Amino acid sequence: MIVTLTANPAIDLNFTADRLVFDDRAYLLSRSQAPGGRGINASQVLQSFGVPTLAIAFSGGKAGDRFEEFLRRRGLALEAVRIKEDIRTNYSITDQQGLTVKLDERGPSVSVEEIGRLEEAVIRRLPEASWLLLCGSLPPGAPRDFYRRLVDKARQAGVKTLLDTDGEPLQEGLEAGPTVVAPNHREAERLLNRGLITRAHLREAVTRIQAMGAESVVMSLGSRGAIAGHDQTVTEVAPPQIDALCPIGAGDSLNAAFVWARTQGSDFVDAVRWGVAAGTATASLPGLNYATLKQTKRIYPKVEVRPAA
Secondary structure (H helix, E strand, O other), rough: EEEEEOOOOOOEEEEOOOOOOOOOOOOOOEEEEEOOOOOOOHHHHHOOOOOOEEEEEEEEEEHHHHHHHHHHHHHOOOOEEEEEEOOOEEEEEEOOOEEEEEOOOOOOOOOHHHHHHHHHHHHHHHOOOOEEEOOOOOOOOOOOHHHHHHHHHHHHOEEEEEEOHHHHHHHHHHHHOOOOOOEEEEHHHHOOOOOOOOHHHHHHHHHHHHHHOOHHHHHHHHHHOOEEEEEOOOEEEEEEOOOOOOOOOOOHHHHHHHHHHOOOOHHHHHHHHHHHHHHHHHOOOOOOOOOHHHHHHHHHHOOEEEEEO
């Protein structure tokens, strides 16, 4: 089983507009709401790929009730750790050209006791897990070394880990040596405190992040695919050109498909290729939808793999 952790889940309110421009009116064409959070998104992709998955997440208040009900309707296995405060609401607006604006709340303040119960829920499931995906931001009140502690516990249990977060939790988590760390371009820039503009910058960034503790690195680059480091080799993985309708969730799809491929016996580079195919397929879909395995398989042969020269 693949376990995902979402410590700061959300209700995602998603709007589609005709266009996003400064100093002019835009019209909303549609709106929807869905359960959100990087781990939740990854579990939904894994479920659609036919992989046993369990999502562990905080849930609280009336927003948490709606969050849990959404996931029940989708048939996703969820272990909800209840907290006193409402979980957050995140907002996104995507126009018909694929331009997206995201506004995320920071999330509820959590207590030491609530964090302890979330940690216990994860540790209790490790004997059943092959992978643990630690995804997204931490809510206010959570210790910045929370992910580092869980990476340590997973290693002791023989469970592989993928770390996908930002800021201090990313820095701390790297020190524990996760199996894979999966920052996006902007998260890597913040981690290294420098702009990553050229291909040489990106290659160097992957090498530096590996040196900080990660066994492997998969850095997502949006429409440019990913650059990945493993066993002293850096590889570029480039998707075909598509008309991106909604990029939200593409990075989560990449992570989920990468882990799925590893469980199916793919080597590291081929797993990144599957991940880029899934992320690209997700970005090509309207609204907040995630690629299926069938849709991913259509993209996969068109994804190029080349050494990062």
